[in-house]
Amino acid sequence: MQLEVLLPARIFLQKAEVLRIVAETAEGSFGLLPRRLDCVAALPPGILTFETLAEGEVFMAVDQGVLVKTGDDVRVSVRRAMLGKDLAGLRKAVEQEFLALDDEARSMREALNKLEAGFVSGFAHLKKVAP
Incomplete structure (x- = not known):
């Protein structure tokens, strides 16, 4: 999958070959794998996790926003975001x-x-x- 994280003024992150993504919503966490059906989800402030072969598991704190998955593309649009390994x-x-x-x-x-x-x-x- 291709992951793109958008902030109001710039592109925060672009990652290719993402193996999986775990996002939190008001109803709970859900996972995205490459062949999952397309979806849209409202994101509250929380943690979004993604994994690549090169970096392993990466954590990202996000402010409220929206996640859109279409095909292999996953776009996350949030107010603020921060990356961390732990x-x-x-x-x-x-x-x-x-x-x-x-x-x-x-x-x-x-x-x-x-x-x-x-x-x-x-x-x-x-x-x-x-x-």
């Missing part, structure tokens, strides 16, 4: 990424609050000045 290392990487995203979101909220406060203050001042 689950413990992948967990640490995901935790660090989420902490960084939390800090970024917090600073964006602070900037938005300042912008809103400035707008309200300017609008109140404009209302006082207007006849």
Whole structure:
């Protein structure tokens, strides 16, 4: 099978000769083998596992998205993805990424609050000045 993982702004991963894929859905995990029927699945945040002869088993943390299998092509489109050879290392990487995203979101909220406060203050001042 051919595996392609797409992020909003770029292609994250392209792998040829994938032997098997295991994905998680809200209903549970399911496996994809080369001759499986075509399918579509909604993916919640979780772990997607794939195996190649060259690399063996590889784990990928994915944010929510969708998986589409047509013929030998499997396309996964998600918001974010991270690769890891072992689950413990992948967990640490995901935790660090989420902490960084939390800090970024917090600073964006602070900037938005300042912008809103400035707008309200300017609008109140404009209302006082207007006849």
